[in-house]
Amino acid sequence: MLYCIVTMEGRLLGVDFGLKRIGLAVCDDAHILATPLPVYHTKSMRNSIDRVAAVARESEARGIVVGLPLNLDGSESVQSGRARAFARNVQKVTGLPVELFDERLTTVEADELLREAGVTKAAERALLVDSMAAKVILQSYIDNNKNR
Known part of the structure; x- marks a missing residue:
């Protein structure tokens, strides 16, 4: 399933898969900036x-x-298998x-970004953290693959 889709023109959709919530983000056509x-x-x-699928169509x-989701040592977990499926x-x-794309520690980074943006209440951050994690996943993917 490795395509190096960053070399494609057009928008990319980032997904932070979860059993209760799915965070989503999209980047611009030039693959510069991801937005939750x-x-x-x-x-x-x-x-x-x-x-x-609907969001992918809507965002073109x-x-x-x-x-x-990998364990900190890089091994896979039950959730890794679910994300693959x-x-x-x-x-x-x-x-x-x-x-x-490896998403280790993206939720921690997303939570920190929300704190820095002034979202101080834990309940408010909980509502936004999955989409911010999707943004972090997609932005990291774009940044890591710029030289491909």
């Missing part, structure tokens, strides 16, 4: 796949980057290239 989108509260795996995404199904439904 509203979080999606999941109802089922199928519903989540359909929602990501040419590829999708799904965060791969989700990514495979999103690819089948959308027909778009989908790439998995």
